[in-house]
Amino acid sequence: xxxxxxxxxxxxxxxxxxxxxxxxxxNECSGCHDLTGPAPATLQELRERKGPxxxxxxxxxRQEWLENWLQEPTRIRPAGMFYGKLVVDGEDGIDAIDESGxxxxxxxxxxxxxxxxxALMTLRAGDDLVNPGEYKEGSIGLSMGxxxxxxxxxxxxxxxxxxxxxxxxxxxxxxxxxxxxxDWMISYMRxxxxxxxxxxxxxxxxxxxxxQKLVHYMRALAEEME
Amino acid sequence: xKTYAAMAVLLAASAAPALAEESGADLYQVYCTQCHGVHGNxxxxxxxxxxxxxxxxxxxxxxxxxxxxxxxKAIKEGGQSINKSVLMPPWDxxxxxxxxxxxxxxxRELCQCRHGTG
Numbered sequence: 001x002x003x004x005x006x007x008x009x010x011x012x013x014x015x016x017x018x019x020x021x022x023x024x025x026x027n028e029c030s031g032c033h034d035l036t037g038p039a040p041a042t043l044q045e046l047r048e049r050k051g052p053x054x055x056x057x058x059x060x061x062r063q064e065w066l067e068n069w070l071q072e073p074t075r076i077r078p079a080g081m082f083y084g085k086l087v088v089d090g091e092d093g094i095d096a097i098d099e100s101g102x103x104x105x106x107x108x109x110x111x112x113x114x115x116x117x118x119a120l121m122t123l124r125a126g127d128d129l130v131n132p133g134e135y136k137e138g139s140i141g142l143s144m145g146x147x148x149x150x151x152x153x154x155x156x157x158x159x160x161x162x163x164x165x166x167x168x169x170x171x172x173x174x175x176x177x178x179x180x181x182x183d184w185m186i187s188y189m190r191x192x193x194x195x196x197x198x199x200x201x202x203x204x205x206x207x208x209x210x211x212q213k214l215v216h217y218m219r220a221l222a223e224e225m226e
Numbered sequence: 227x228k229t230y231a232a233m234a235v236l237l238a239a240s241a242a243p244a245l246a247e248e249s250g251a252d253l254y255q256v257y258c259t260q261c262h263g264v265h266g267n268x269x270x271x272x273x274x275x276x277x278x279x280x281x282x283x284x285x286x287x288x289x290x291x292x293x294x295x296x297x298x299k300a301i302k303e304g305g306q307s308i309n310k311s312v313l314m315p316p317w318d319x320x321x322x323x324x325x326x327x328x329x330x331x332x333x334r335e336l337c338q339c340r341h342g343t344g
Contacts, residue, residue: 043248043256083271084256087264094269095259150277154305154312157261157272167272169260193319200257203319 021119024112029054037125039196046198047082050103056195057120059130060184066120069179070113073105076171076179078160083169097168126187129194135182138216142224145217149173153204153214161221170201177215177222185218186211250332253325257317266336278311289337297330 025035032050039053040046057066079097080086090096108116140148150156159173160166166173176185187194189211192201206214255264261276263269266283273279283289299307301321305314321329334340 043252046256079271082256083260084264087259087271090269093267094273095263095271097271152312154315157276157313157315166275167260168274169270169272191319199320200260202315202317204315205319 018115018118021115021117022122024116025054025119028106028108029116035123040198043198046200047084049081051081051105053196054120055123056125058122058124059126060180060188061120062179062181063117063121065179066117067113070108070116071110073107075102075104076175078168078172126195129191130181130183130187132183134186135215136212138212140213140216140220142217142220145213145220148210148213149217153206153210155204155214158201162225173218174221174225177219182215182219185215189214248325248328250325250328250330251335253321253329254332254336257320258329261313266333276313278313280314281310283333283336286337286339289333290339290341290343293341294330294334297333298326301326301329 029035033052033054034049035054037053037055040049080102083097086098086101087095088098146156146161149159149161155173156166158167158170160168162174163172189204189206191203192199193203254262254266259266259270261268261270261272261280262283263273263280268280268282270280281288296308300310300314302316302318302323304316305311307316317326
């Protein structure tokens with residue numbers, strides 16, 4: 001599986017990004033993001049990861065979102081990339097995050113954001129893990145979706161479904177459908193370790209029907225936030 | 227001979243990277259403390275909106291009532307496998323059996339207890 005990810009990196013060289021976009025990624029982004037892989041194989045590497053791996057960005061992100069977000073970046077992971085770095089004793093007895101340690105993402109100008117987004121879309125490791133068109137358009141009510149996300153599958157433990165509601169260690173999911181490609185979401189939720197062997201998102205052994213409904217739910221959450 | 231050597235190099239290069247052996251304490255700090263707390267007191271950063279508080283691993287009374295086999299099963303197959311909360315996910319996709327055994331041993335250090343000694 002990891003070998004497949006590695007071999008797909010070759011696609012990087014064959015990408016269609018402008019030279020400026022590719023250069024920009026190398027010069028401005030590679031200090032915090034892995035553009036080549038492989039993903040961390042040890043806890044030490046996991047702890048040291050500063051930002052999301054980008055060597056499969058073209059399979060993961062929606063280009064339109066990348067272009068916009070890079071111009072006006074917001075925090076997606078309330079506790080940072082690895083929550084363990086910033087945990088302190090909370091006043092109420094519950095562990096807290098030292099927010100002074102959170103790092104804001106650099107904002108790019110419009111032209112650079114466009115070039116970076118284009119270049120990111122050429123980074124396509126993991127092509128073989130995604131089934132294009134696997135997600136089928138559908139809908140689920142917010143109440144039923146929340147029931148599934150929280151009570152049936154326990155995802156709320158680590159993810160926020162609205163600002164200030166839900167777990168802090170994982171990325172917020174109320175913007176997931178804006179950020180991420182639906183087919184990638186299905187692939188990642190089906191087997192997070194296929195993408196990121198030491199990810200602290202567990203494999204919940206979700207059924208194909210679960211995976212479709214969870215994407216329906218994240219789309220509904222994103223629409224609700226508009 | 228050269229051919230075999232070249233093949234061996236190719237095979238090694240294409241093999242999946244082996245995941246390093248990690249200690250129970252390190253695994254606990256990275257994966258478990260998000261809910262069970264950095265002190266093992268069930269007060270991790272995620273608990274604010276949870277309907278069920280995570281198990282307090284420093285509670286010798288509660289932890290000594292649970293066998294190592296039960297703790298192993300809860301970690302590997304999730305809370306529901308032992309009729310506990312769905313909020314505890316199955317970790318079989320992340321940890322090897324050896325790593326889960328090391329985690330159980332670390333939990334015994336946190337509670338300073340063994341099964342049946344509470």
